[in-house]
Amino acid sequence: MSNSMRTPLGKVRGLGSARDGAGHFIAQRVSAVALVFLVPWFLVSLLCATRGDDTAARFANAEAWLSHPFNAILVLLAVCGTIYHMRLGLQVVIEDYITGHTMRIALLILNTFASYGLIAAAVFSVLKVAVA
Amino acid sequence: MANQVEADKRPLSPHLQVWKFHPTMLTSIMQRITGVGNALGVAIVVGWLFAIASGGDIYRCYDVFFTSIFGKIILFGFTVSVMYHLAQGVRFLFWDMGKGFTPAVANFWSYFTIAFGVLGAVGVWFFAGLIPGVAV
Numbered sequence: 001m002s003n004s005m006r007t008p009l010g011k012v013r014g015l016g017s018a019r020d021g022a023g024h025f026i027a028q029r030v031s032a033v034a035l036v037f038l039v040p041w042f043l044v045s046l047l048c049a050t051r052g053d054d055t056a057a058r059f060a061n062a063e064a065w066l067s068h069p070f071n072a073i074l075v076l077l078a079v080c081g082t083i084y085h086m087r088l089g090l091q092v093v094i095e096d097y098i099t100g101h102t103m104r105i106a107l108l109i110l111n112t113f114a115s116y117g118l119i120a121a122a123v124f125s126v127l128k129v130a131v132a
Numbered sequence: 133m134a135n136q137v138e139a140d141k142r143p144l145s146p147h148l149q150v151w152k153f154h155p156t157m158l159t160s161i162m163q164r165i166t167g168v169g170n171a172l173g174v175a176i177v178v179g180w181l182f183a184i185a186s187g188g189d190i191y192r193c194y195d196v197f198f199t200s201i202f203g204k205i206i207l208f209g210f211t212v213s214v215m216y217h218l219a220q221g222v223r224f225l226f227w228d229m230g231k232g233f234t235p236a237v238a239n240f241w242s243y244f245t246i247a248f249g250v251l252g253a254v255g256v257w258f259f260a261g262l263i264p265g266v267a268v
Contacts (some may be wrong), residue, residue: 029228035218039214055195073229079174079178082174086174089171093164093168102256118175124182125178128185
């Protein structure tokens with residue numbers, strides 16, 4: 001037996017490491033560290049902000065809360081950081097469980113598009129309320 | 133590959149079916165499930181931001197749905213999912229530093245993260261004044 005752990009099929013295909021796995025691993029964890037602080041703030045702040053006895057009161061409170069620059073910036077950081085972390089995580093789930101080549105590529109592209117779409121919607125919404 | 137003639141000489145990792153259950157296995161699987169669940173939750177949050185930006189009428193639709201019993205069940209499930217994923221994520225960071233792998237320690241923190249997910253969510257809802265009959 002050779003000193004290689006690679007199968008004959010693996011040698012023929014010539015596929016190895018994609019050489020960018022460590023970057024993905026680190027990005028997932030760096031975003032996780034940021035979210036450890038951002039998400040609890042977001043939960044507490046949001047739940048306090050959206051209190052109110054009726055829909056109109058809750059809407060006014062939420063709008064006032066989001067209009068404050070400090071809240072707007074932290075909301076953008078929390079939401080965009082979460083979507084970044086989400087995209088990396090869903091990418092791994094898709095790569096692990098979807099074995100069909102076409103379906104895998106299609107879902108990876110959809111994951112990217114959906115992530116940027118959510119970021120665009122979040123940034124637009126927060127700026128519209130906060131800058132108005 | 134089905135038509136591969138030569139037998140594979142590489143050592144195989146144990147298949148999921150022959151593994152004895154252990155808590156760290158459960159928490160690892162749950163981390164994936166809650167991660168996918170949280171992705172759906174993020175869409176709800178972004179939708180909520182969009183509803184605020186869209187004005188009172190659109191916000192009313194959102195508000196009516198998420199203050200209904202069905203909406204509240206979704207939001208509470210999302211809160212549990214976020215709190216669990218948060219606690220388990222912090223534990224993964226400790227694992228990345230090589231700490232907490234002793235079976236007794238790993239099992240303890242497995243149950244802790246599950247408890248944190250449920251009790252943490254109850255705590256958040258209590259703090260937010262969302263638990264029926266309990267005013268804060």
